[in-house]
Amino acid sequence: MKAERPSLPQGLSVDNLTPAAVINRNGIIEWSNSSVDVPCLPVGRNISDVVPDLPTDDILGANAQVKVHIDGVEYLLTSYPDIDQQTTVVLLENIDVLKARLSFYIDHYEILQGLLDSPYEGYAYVDEHGVIRYVNNTLAKYFNLSVDQIVGLNHKDFPLDENLDQVLKTREIKPLGVVTGVGNKRAIGSIRPVYRNGRFAGALGRYFSIDIKDITKFGGEYLNLVASMELREIIADIDAIMMQLHSYREEFQRRHAARFSVDNIVGKSFMMQDLKRKVLKISKSPSSVLIMGESGTGKELFAQAIHFHSDRSSHPLVMVNCAAIPESLLESELFGYVEGAFTGARKGGKLGKFELANQGTIFLDEIGDMPLSMQAKLLRVLQDRQIERVGGERPVPVDVRVISATNKDLATLVKEGSFRADLYYRLNVVTLHIPPLRERKEDLPDLVDYIISVMNTKLRRNVIGVTEEAMDLLMRHNWPGNVRELINVLEAAMNFCGGALIDVKDLPSFLQSYKDEPADIDKDATYLQARIDNAEKKELVSVLEQCHGNRKVAAEVLGVSKATLWRLMKKHGLL
Numbered sequence: 025m026k027a028e029r030p031s032l033p034q035g036l037s038v039d040n041l042t043p044a045a046v047i048n049r050n051g052i053i054e055w056s057n058s059s060v061d062v063p064c065l066p067v068g069r070n071i072s073d074v075v076p077d078l079p080t081d082d083i084l085g086a087n088a089q090v091k092v093h094i095d096g097v098e099y100l101l102t103s104y105p106d107i108d109q110q111t112t113v114v115l116l117e118n119i120d121v122l123k124a125r126l127s128f129y130i131d132h133y134e135i136l137q138g139l140l141d142s143p144y145e146g147y148a149y150v151d152e153h154g155v156i157r158y159v160n161n162t163l164a165k166y167f168n169l170s171v172d173q174i175v176g177l178n179h180k181d182f183p184l185d186e187n188l189d190q191v192l193k194t195r196e197i198k199p200l201g202v203v204t205g206v207g208n209k210r211a212i213g214s215i216r217p218v219y220r221n222g223r224f225a226g227a228l229g230r231y232f233s234i235d236i237k238d239i240t241k242f243g244g245e246y247l248n249l250v251a252s253m254e255l256r257e258i259i260a261d262i263d264a265i266m267m268q269l270h271s272y273r274e275e276f277q278r279r280h281a282a283r284f285s286v287d288n289i290v291g292k293s294f295m296m297q298d299l300k301r302k303v304l305k306i307s308k309s310p311s312s313v314l315i316m317g318e319s320g321t322g323k324e325l326f327a328q329a330i331h332f333h334s335d336r337s338s339h340p341l342v343m344v345n346c347a348a349i350p351e352s353l354l355e356s357e358l359f360g361y362v363e364g365a366f367t368g369a370r371k372g373g374k375l376g377k378f379e380l381a382n383q384g385t386i387f388l389d390e391i392g393d394m395p396l397s398m399q400a401k402l403l404r405v406l407q408d409r410q411i412e413r414v415g416g417e418r419p420v421p422v423d424v425r426v427i428s429a430t431n432k433d434l435a436t437l438v439k440e441g442s443f444r445a446d447l448y449y450r451l452n453v454v455t456l457h458i459p460p461l462r463e464r465k466e467d468l469p470d471l472v473d474y475i476i477s478v479m480n481t482k483l484r485r486n487v488i489g490v491t492e493e494a495m496d497l498l499m500r501h502n503w504p505g506n507v508r509e510l511i512n513v514l515e516a517a518m519n520f521c522g523g524a525l526i527d528v529k530d531l532p533s534f535l536q537s538y539k540d541e542p543a544d545i546d547k548d549a550t551y552l553q554a555r556i557d558n559a560e561k562k563e564l565v566s567v568l569e570q571c572h573g574n575r576k577v578a579a580e581v582l583g584v585s586k587a588t589l590w591r592l593m594k595k596h597g598l599l
């Protein structure tokens with residue numbers, strides 16, 4: 025019958041594989057785990073009979089380790105005295121088995137050490153209290169620190185995996201965590217909970233560099249690692265994200281492409297022809313452009329055309345109306361923000377208009393309304409060619425051409441102190457002045473035709489033009505709202521007109537009232553003179569072009585003296 029096991033010394037546990045016995049002060053075996061299965065320590069016998077070479081006096085009531093032999097087998101015998109020294113527990117471990125186990129551990133230790141020393145992978149172990157207990161050299165290098173400088177720190181004081189806190193709380197694995205080291209070195213990996221003897225014992229993280237320079241540096245060896253399933257999955261995830269990003273970019277690009285070229289700008293007046301020529305010239309240059317002109321003159325249309333004809337046209341044209349965005353939001357709209365930059369900030373942060381316009385063009389409309397505080401920040405961006413996201417810690421380089429527009433007189437704003445002079449000069453490298461419609465009324469008939477054709481599509485109508493009387497009234501108006509006002513008037517008239525031609529009665533009453541006014545001889549004369557001047561200039565330009573700039577021949581063709589030709593060229597700004 026198997027004797028009941030006496031209590032073992034505290035902290036000692038005995039399994040059934042290691043022969044163990046409890047012996048009394050006289051060396052008699054009182055209990056043994058091996059009496060039935062492996063009867064090498066039979067109960068009731070004296071231990072010195074069973075283990076002939078045992079120095080009994082050394083082990084009884086003492087904690088000792090001795091090498092002994094039983095039936096020719098070598099054992100390591102360990103003794104543990106009970107607290108009252110009445111009994112002693114002895115354990116017998118087969119030395120050959122111990123040696124084999126040890127060499128197994130040594131081999132595995134070396135393999136593990138080799139893995140942990142990997143130059144491609146970073147490892148970290150954080151205990152259940154959040155104290156960093158281990159990092160390998162590779163991970164320490166991410167932070168330009170030594171292993172010793174990191175081990176012992178609490179993870180809250182050190183920027184390890186962003187998911188670490190969650191794993192310590194939820195004890196669940198978190199894939200795709202990012203470790204951001206110094207110089208924006210980044211590694212991606214997973215962190216998982218660790219259990220020891222069934223007890224939660226912290227978290228273990230494993231990371232791969234996602235720095236392309238590192239990947240190429242590791243070359244073939246790195247590619248071997250690519251074969252690992254985990255990395256392949258991560259790469260597949262990154263690929264999917266990149267593809268998504270690419271399609272969003274394309275969609276963004278499509279929505280922000282320039283829709284109008286110079287051919288869409290209606291107007292044959294000399295001033296408009298001249299402006300269109302300038303647009304074609306300046307579009308290729310990276311210089312900032314300032315477009316000035318009253319409201320509704322077509323400043324945005326010109327900005328579109330500049331972008332359309334530039335080398336940047338395959339990249340976005342991003343519009344910002346500086347007057348429409350509250351001052352408090354303008355900075356984050358222009359430069360973006362990082363996650364957690366302020367209360368209500370979107371998760372993951374937000375890109376600003378400058379970054380969205382990268383490699384393309386940004387159109388800053390109503391620049392005269394930009395608050396002074398923002399003007400200083402914009403100036404820095406134009407000088408340094410880099411932006412700083414709100415809440416961000418590092419500048420982001422941007423390659424953006426800036427076109428700004430205003431209907432205010434910026435030079436006067438500078439004098440009054442509400443616009444920075446240095447910014448004015450930065451923006452004003454090239455200036456386009458769009459003349460108001462009243463100064464180029466000869467463009468009105470073409471604009472009317474163009475607007476009617478656009479409105480026919482929009483309103484599903486078939487109007488072919490305006491009557492002579494109606495055109496006369498349109499010509500008499502001063503158009504303070506410029507082309508936009510003309511568009512509104514014609515749209516309203518097309519809604520009223522029942523026939524193919526817009527007549528006087530279809531026009532708004534303020535226009536109809538002109539017909540009761542005596543013709544303004546001065547105004548009409550000015551208009552006529554403008555047309556004559558325009559025709560004269562056109563003829564001059566065409567003849568000079570035909571004669572390849574040879575003034576003597578041009579004067580002959582025109583039938584004027586060389587002096588008259590010179591005077592005419594000066595008058596029309598052709599010298």
Ligand SMILES: Nc1ncnc2c1ncn2[C@@H]1O[C@H](COP(=O)(O)OP(=O)(O)OP(=O)(O)O)[C@@H](O)[C@H]1O
Nearest residue numbers: 288289290318319320321322323324325431507508
């Ligand atoms: N020369 C033109 N040819 C054809 N359409 C024009 C022309 N000029 C202006 N338009 C049209 O007139 C409208 C107003 O033009 P746009 O918005 O470019 O003016 P703006 O000067 O930028 O105005 P604001 O200063 O109020 O922003 C638009 O619908 C535009 O397409």
